Amino acid sequence: xxxxxxxxxxxxxxxxxSSFSSRENxxxxxxxxxxxxxxxxxxxxxxxxxxxxxxxxxxxxAGSSEHRPETxxxxxxxxxxxxxxxxxxxxxxxxxxxLQQQKGGAxxxxxxxxxxxxxxxxxxxxxxALHAKKKTIITVSDGVSWCRIASTQLPPLPPGSSDPxxxxxxxxxxxxxxxxxxxxxxISITRTPRGKHIILARAFQVISQNCQALAERLQTQRRPEVxxxxxxxxxxxxxxxxxxxxxxxxxYPSSAxxxxxxxxxxYPSSSAxxxxxxxxxxYPSSSAxxxxxxxxxxYPSSAxxxxxxxxxxYPSSSAxxxxxxxxxxYPSSSAxxxxxxxxRAFSRDESVRNAPFRQATGEPEAxxxxxxxxxxxxxxxxxxxxxxxxPAVPPAGHQLYGQQSRGADDLQAPAGPQRHQSSGxxxxxxxxxxxxxxxxxxxxRPMGAESFIPLKDLTAYVxxxxxxxxxxxxxxxxxxxxxxxxxxxxxxxxKDKDGEIRATFFNAAVDKWYNILxxxxxxxxxxxxxKPKNPRFxxxxxxxxxxxxxxxxxxxxxxxxxxxSISRADLxxxxxxxxKEVNSTxxxxxxxxxxxxxxxxxxxxxxxxxxxxxxxxVDEGGRSLVLTLWGEKTETLPEEQLxxxxxxxxxxxxxGDWNGRKLDSQGNTRVELFPDGNRAxxxxxxxxxxxxxxxxxxxxxxxxxxxxxKEILKSLEQVAQEAAQAEAAVLSDKGVYATSCALLERIxxxxxxxxACPDCRKKMNEEMPRCWQCPSCRKQCEQPNHTYMxxxxxxxxxxxxxxxxxxxxxxxxxxxxxxxxxxxxxxHRALDEQGRSFQDIFAxxxxxxxxxxICSKYDSWMDEVSIKQRVVAAAPLFRRVGEQTQHRLxxxxxxxxxxxxxLP
DNA sequence: CCCCCCCC
Numbered sequence: 001x002x003x004x005x006x007x008x009x010x011x012x013x014x015x016x017x018s019s020f021s022s023r024e025n026x027x028x029x030x031x032x033x034x035x036x037x038x039x040x041x042x043x044x045x046x047x048x049x050x051x052x053x054x055x056x057x058x059x060x061x062a063g064s065s066e067h068r069p070e071t072x073x074x075x076x077x078x079x080x081x082x083x084x085x086x087x088x089x090x091x092x093x094x095x096x097x098x099l100q101q102q103k104g105g106a107x108x109x110x111x112x113x114x115x116x117x118x119x120x121x122x123x124x125x126x127x128x129a130l131h132a133k134k135k136t137i138i139t140v141s142d143g144v145s146w147c148r149i150a151s152t153q154l155p156p157l158p159p160g161s162s163d164p165x166x167x168x169x170x171x172x173x174x175x176x177x178x179x180x181x182x183x184x185x186x187i188s189i190t191r192t193p194r195g196k197h198i199i200l201a202r203a204f205q206v207i208s209q210n211c212q213a214l215a216e217r218l219q220t221q222r223r224p225e226v227x228x229x230x231x232x233x234x235x236x237x238x239x240x241x242x243x244x245x246x247x248x249x250x251x252y253p254s255s256a257x258x259x260x261x262x263x264x265x266x267y268p269s270s271s272a273x274x275x276x277x278x279x280x281x282x283y284p285s286s287s288a289x290x291x292x293x294x295x296x297x298x299y300p301s302s303a304x305x306x307x308x309x310x311x312x313x314y315p316s317s318s319a320x321x322x323x324x325x326x327x328x329x330y331p332s333s334s335a336x337x338x339x340x341x342x343x344r345a346f347s348r349d350e351s352v353r354n355a356p357f358r359q360a361t362g363e364p365e366a367x368x369x370x371x372x373x374x375x376x377x378x379x380x381x382x383x384x385x386x387x388x389x390x391p392a393v394p395p396a397g398h399q400l401y402g403q404q405s406r407g408a409d410d411l412q413a414p415a416g417p418q419r420h421q422s423s424g425x426x427x428x429x430x431x432x433x434x435x436x437x438x439x440x441x442x443x444x445r446p447m448g449a450e451s452f453i454p455l456k457d458l459t460a461y462v463x464x465x466x467x468x469x470x471x472x473x474x475x476x477x478x479x480x481x482x483x484x485x486x487x488x489x490x491x492x493x494x495k496d497k498d499g500e501i502r503a504t505f506f507n508a509a510v511d512k513w514y515n516i517l518x519x520x521x522x523x524x525x526x527x528x529x530x531k532p533k534n535p536r537f538x539x540x541x542x543x544x545x546x547x548x549x550x551x552x553x554x555x556x557x558x559x560x561x562x563x564x565s566i567s568r569a570d571l572x573x574x575x576x577x578x579x580k581e582v583n584s585t586x587x588x589x590x591x592x593x594x595x596x597x598x599x600x601x602x603x604x605x606x607x608x609x610x611x612x613x614x615x616x617x618v619d620e621g622g623r624s625l626v627l628t629l630w631g632e633k634t635e636t637l638p639e640e641q642l643x644x645x646x647x648x649x650x651x652x653x654x655x656g657d658w659n660g661r662k663l664d665s666q667g668n669t670r671v672e673l674f675p676d677g678n679r680a681x682x683x684x685x686x687x688x689x690x691x692x693x694x695x696x697x698x699x700x701x702x703x704x705x706x707x708x709x710k711e712i713l714k715s716l717e718q719v720a721q722e723a724a725q726a727e728a729a730v731l732s733d734k735g736v737y738a739t740s741c742a743l744l745e746r747i748x749x750x751x752x753x754x755x756a757c758p759d760c761r762k763k764m765n766e767e768m769p770r771c772w773q774c775p776s777c778r779k780q781c782e783q784p785n786h787t788y789m790x791x792x793x794x795x796x797x798x799x800x801x802x803x804x805x806x807x808x809x810x811x812x813x814x815x816x817x818x819x820x821x822x823x824x825x826x827x828h829r830a831l832d833e834q835g836r837s838f839q840d841i842f843a844x845x846x847x848x849x850x851x852x853x854i855c856s857k858y859d860s861w862m863d864e865v866s867i868k869q870r871v872v873a874a875a876p877l878f879r880r881v882g883e884q885t886q887h888r889l890x891x892x893x894x895x896x897x898x899x900x901x902x903l904p
Numbered sequence: 905c906c907c908c909c910c911c912c
Contacts, residue, residue, distance in 0.1 A: 482905055489906055506905055537907040547905085601911045610910065630910060654909075666909055734912090872912090 076143025077214060081181060083123040084142045121185050123207060124149075127215050129177035131155055131170040135798065138177060138204065140184075141215075145224050149184060151201040152799050179212030200795070455499030458530060459544060466526040469494035469501075470563045473651060474519040475667040476632045477510055490514055491668060493540065493652075494525070496563050502538055503528065503546035512550040519670060522560030527552035539585065565672075566651055568679050575621040578700060582657040585666075589649050589679050590617035591687045593624065593697065595642045598634050615642065616697075617650075617663070620686035624697035627653060627663040629671070636671035645692070647684050649675035661700050713851075714738045717798035723856030723867050731867060735857035741796065743849050744813065748791035749842040753819035755784035786820040792871060794852065803854060805871040812874060813845045850874040 076084075124140035131137075136151045155173035157165055165173075185203035452466040472495040479488050489506045503525070505513050517523070525548065533545040548554070572586045580586055594616040601612045613634040618624045627650065629637065637648065651670035653663040665671070674680075714722070719738045726736045755764045757774035764772040764784040772784045788810030792803045805813065814822060817832070824830065825838035836844070852874050859868035 478906075478908070480906055480908080484905065487905065491906085504906070534907075599911080603910050605908090605910080612911065628911080658912080664909075668909095 077217065080143040080214065081123075081125070081208070081211070084125050084181065121183050122187065123181055123183045125211055125215060125218070126177045126180045126182050127219055129155060129174040131167075131174040136174055136177075136204070138182060138184075138201075140182065141218055143214075143218065146218075147199065147225060149187070149199045149201050149204075151184070151204050153201075153203050156206060177206065179209065179215040180206045181208040181211055183207050452524060455494065455496045455501050455542065458499075458501065458542075458546075460530045460532065462530070466524055467494070467496070468522065468524050468557055469496045470522045470560050470565070471517050471519050472500065472565065473668045473670040474517055477514060478667065492517060493668060494546070495565075499542065500540050501542040501544065501546060502533065502540045503548055505548055508550045509548055509552070513548065513552075513554060516554065520565070520672075522557040522563060524555045524557055525552065526554075565675070566649065566677075568677065571679050573621055574617060574619045574623050574625045574700060577625060577655060577661055577663070580655045580661075582655055584655050585652050586655055586663075587649070587651040587653070588617070588619070589647065589675055589677075589683050590619045590625075591645055591647055591683060591691060592616065592637065592642055593618045593645050593691070595637075595639075613637070617648075618691060618697045619683050620691070622691075622694070622697055623700045625661060625663060625700045627665070628656075629665045631665075633665040633669060633671060637673070641673055645687070646673050647675065647680060647687070648673055649680070714740050715798040716740055716742055716794055716796045716801040719854055719856065719869065720799075720801060720867075723869070726856070728858070731856065732858045735855040735870075737872075738854050738856070740794070740801075740852050740854055741849065742794040742801070742852055743796065743847060744845060745793040745795045745800065746846050747793075747813060747842050749839060752790055752842075753786045753788050753823060756787040758785045761785075761787070786818070786823055788814070788819045790814075801854075801869055803852070803869040803871045805874075809871065809873060814841055815844060817841055848876065850876055 124142060126138050127141050127146060128139040129136060131154070136153060136155050138149050138151065139146055140149055154165070154170060155177055157169055157173045158176075161169045161173075182204045183206075184201035185205065187199060187201050452468040453462065455467055455469060458465060458467060471492050473491075473493040475491040477488055477490045479486065481487075487507050488510050489504055490510055492503050492505075494501050494503055525546075528546040528548040530544050530546055532543060533540070538545055566587060570587050572580070572588050574588065574590060577586060577588070592615045596614040598611050598613045600609045602608070603610055610631055611634045612631075613629045615627050615629065615637060616624050617627055637646070649670070649672040650663070650665075651672070652666060653669050654666050656662045656664050719740050722738065723731065723736050730736060755766070755772065756762070757764050757777060757779055758781060759779045760774060760777040762774055762776040764774050764779075764781075766784075767773050767780075770782045771780065772782070773780050787807055788805065790805045790810045790813060792805055792813070794801045794803055810819075811817065815836075821832065822838050822841055825832060825836075825841070829837070831837055832841075853872045855870045855872050856867050857870065858865055860866075
């Protein structure tokens with residue numbers, strides 16, 4: 001297709017103009033130019049093209065036209081079929097606007113918009129098509145502009161094709177779509193994190209094949225791509241309208257009912273599997289045609305349906321606009337615009353300029369941050385050629401410690417675990433020169449008196465040495481089975497003023513020294529052996545390591561104030577951990593703002609039990625991060641401390657990547673309550689003044705899902721494929737985990753919970769009113785624990801995926817409402833405090849984009865084993881469609897203003 | 905002489 005821009009792979013395209021128009025909704029108005037007809041607003045947003053253009057006097061959208069793409073000034077060919085139009089997308093706006101009026105200014109819900117847009121079946125001329133990666137990419141035109149639409153449906157195959165069809169068959173079939181008029185079913189528009197728009201058609205159907213000549217003619221002419229007005233970042237799925245097409249501009253009065261120029265679509269409604277002669281492409285396990293992608297429209301009969309009801313005519317005398325926005329009086333076109341949204345230009349370029357997400361949209365910080373990370377994954381749009389890259393979201397409150405001077409900022413040496421009780425008193429202790437041991441405070445002259453050497457000077461070639469060092473970290477005792485039988489050992493990390501080294505104690509030395517050595521204290525060490533370290537296991541800043549035995553000499557030193565405990569330069573803040581590589585080691589100071597009970601975990605490899613406790617850390621960045629304390633480290637933070645939300649220093653914790661980022665204690669982790677130093681004071685001050693007043697913190701890990709930079713996002717197709725290819729052992733055990741960015745198209749609202757046993761979670765039976773029994777564990781209680789089991793339909797460019805979501809995680813999709821509440825709403829047909837019915841709660845969840853953590857596992861039901869997907873965590877990506885609608889409505893007002901049309 | 909670092 002030489003005149004058409006090359007296909008870049010992702011059906012990215014084209015935003016069809018979904019902006020708002022006045023059209024039929026516009027009242028008759030004296031200033032309205034005669035040429036202002038059904039399509040003038042289309043031009044307004046679409047650029048100077050094609051359809052009859054309003055005189056420029058009525059079209060003063062200054063500042064916008066120069067941003068528009070060059071568009072052809074041609075009319076569509078006169079023989080162009082009337083059903084072909086992009087206007088269906090524009091219609092949506094009218095209907096939404098009308099609905100907003102009806103709702104007294106409130107935004108239509110996503111569900112309402114969806115119903116407005118029903119049946120979502122525009123007809124367009126196919127100029128070109130191709131089939132790739134189970135997608136059919138159709139380039140369609142309305143005679144003036146073009147866009148691409150992706151569908152997961154196969155192109156219709158000629159009879160006699162092999163089954164399953166080969167790639168060649170599919171490509172040939174796609175090619176044959178050129179010149180056909182296709183009806184596109186079940187359309188949605190989504191916006192990718194990088195601002196591209198993707199139009200998806202769940203299904204398409206060829207309704208006429210004899211427009212080849214038309215298509216060829218158009219293919220040889222350069223025609224503009226349809227461009228959406230630039231929407232705010234976070235722009236989102238807009239179910240477009242598809243009322244009976246109205247092209248070319250007819251001359252019916254603007255307020256008249258829409259002439260229904262077409263018979264109702266002859267194929268079943270969009271919710272049914274498409275009756276194509278060929279089955280839809282089959283994805284592993286998940287790709288069956290969506291059985292109920294849209295509920296049957298239960299649209300209130302009084303609502304204006306764009307295709308069946310005359311749109312409201314908004315008499316100019318009507319009451320003041322009930323919108324929450326400034327009453328738009330719009331006295332004249334020269335008056336300052338009252339809208340908070342300036343007239344917008346409608347080019348992609350502008351959407352780039354608007355890119356700084358948070359500022360532009362007030363989007364929640366977490367979502368912006370997630371998106372900031374998403375921009376790190378060009379793989380999400382593999383062939384995306386544009387270079388726009390919104391600036392990374394700067395981590396709020398982020399501070400750099402690396403450049404700080406040492407010394408004053410360094411933490412002072414702790415005297416032991418209860419250091420905070422004697423804070424700061426060591427600071428004035430004069431620093432003794434190395435090699436000149438001090439007189440003991442009690443006249444005691446320790447054996448180190450002869451001299452000691454700095455750690456950094458210690459090598460295998462120093463014959464007889466004494467060192468003076470702090471036990472910076474004392475590791476746990478570890479049992480092992482070596483070549484020479486079982487043994488035990490522990491490590492310490494020794495530190496002096498300007499060096500560090502690791503030392504190990506084996507077997508008898510463990511018995512002798514483990515209890516004597518105390519973390520944080522300073523000792524003179526003598527009689528150890530020095531050997532080169534193995535850098536694979538030992539990451540200290542020293543080339544050697546030490547071994548002490550039971551005959552070594554270790555004597556506590558009198559003071560250690562000269563040896564800083566930890567340098568501020570070594571401390572990271574929580575936001576900084578996002579950047580850290582998985583498995584790296586970090587140290588930080590933070591507040592423990594929450595904690596979980598100690599659990600006993602069975603270690604898979606050994607079968608032994610190990611205690612574990614999750615605690616939640618926060619610092620002035622406001623991000624929460626979970627730290628798992630393992631084994632004996634659980635004892636470092638006892639409950640009575642935890643409940644006071646203490647300040648802690650964590651030295652050498654490992655960065656993990658479960659649900660984003662987390663931390664794990666290691667054998668050599670040091671946990672210190674109430675550390676000293678500037679950094680400690682900083683965090684504590686923040687907590688005292690601000691943090692402690694906040695109820696919750698956005699999580700970098702744990703409950704909510706934050707996608708770390710290193711996380712690879714997978715398409716739903718990949719998720720299903722990789723699950724299908726995974727080892728059976730993994731699928732039946734842990735499951736295969738993947739993270740995906742997708743649209744939550746719908747949550748099934750029939751059977752969304754089960755009465756779970758509070759003890760074993762099995763389904764309980766109600767033996768009699770207020771008497772439930774668990775058939776599994778025999779527990780009896782008055783009230784079961786109603787637990788969500790949601791059926792989610794996810795959708796992305798590559799297809800759809802059915803997932804379940806169980807338990808508390810599911811509450812996130814349900815406006816944080818408990819299953820029991822939703823059940824009650826359903827039972828009593830009641831409304832909650834926000835006036836929502838149970839269907840509203842489901843409806844409001846639809847069409848939101850999330851980052852999903854999906855676990856694929858074997859599941860057996862009725863003796864049949866299949867792979868099931870479960871959402872184990874999710875982070876919202878964009879704001880609601882409804883919010884976007886609000887923005888678009890503002891946009892309409894601006895347009896009305898510029899057209900000199902008074903708003904009703 | 906160890907060198908494991910865990911669980912959802």
